[in-house]
Amino acid sequence: KQEVTQIPAALSVPEGENLVLNCSFTDSAIYNLQWFRQDPGKGLTSLLLIQSSQREQTSGRLNASLDKSSGRSTLYIAASQPGDSATYLCAKTNAGNMLTFGGGTRLMVKP
């Protein structure tokens, strides 16, 4: 059973478009939810972390929301740029601070 699911698995958009990436999780007893970016052949870069007591976090053009009751988080990217092309991963944290990852959304922003 997949605990964390990301939809869509892949997304291609033209430059400048605003977009939303979705993450759903089955257990509402999370400690936090973290969004990462992974470039091909590279490690993970942390983008945003939302504590379970928070509803959203913002960093630049990125905004992440968390709705524990519905088991959902979204990552909103404003005014997308080609440099945003990467795989975006969401992960929930349980007791012990271990991350459970979703399968990721591969984003391609076309110039």
Added chain:
Amino acid sequence: DTAVSQTPKYLVTQMGNDKSIKCEQNLGHDTMYWYKQDSKKFLKIMFSYNNKELIINETVPNRFSPKSPDKAHLNLHINSLELGDSAVYFCASSQATGYSGAYEQYFGPGTRLTVT
């Protein structure tokens, strides 16, 4: 001034061998982790470790063992390597874990292990 570093970046070895991957963090964090990313790019936790507690994902074979010489290092030892061990292994670190909260994790660049 890399925060979390891993060596080697690439490791190619034959079935049956024993190998180690090293991880170091200079963030002063108390907890370190190992994750495995398989060929389908799915990331899964293997271990969480601080100087008090080792938490092992129950799906990890006992051929895998973490070894921590000090707080800044967590090495991954793999015995009797199998073809299915081929993957990218990521090390990460965070401040101390706690049931009252959770902390942002910082990842290393990964080690691509290929078993032939």
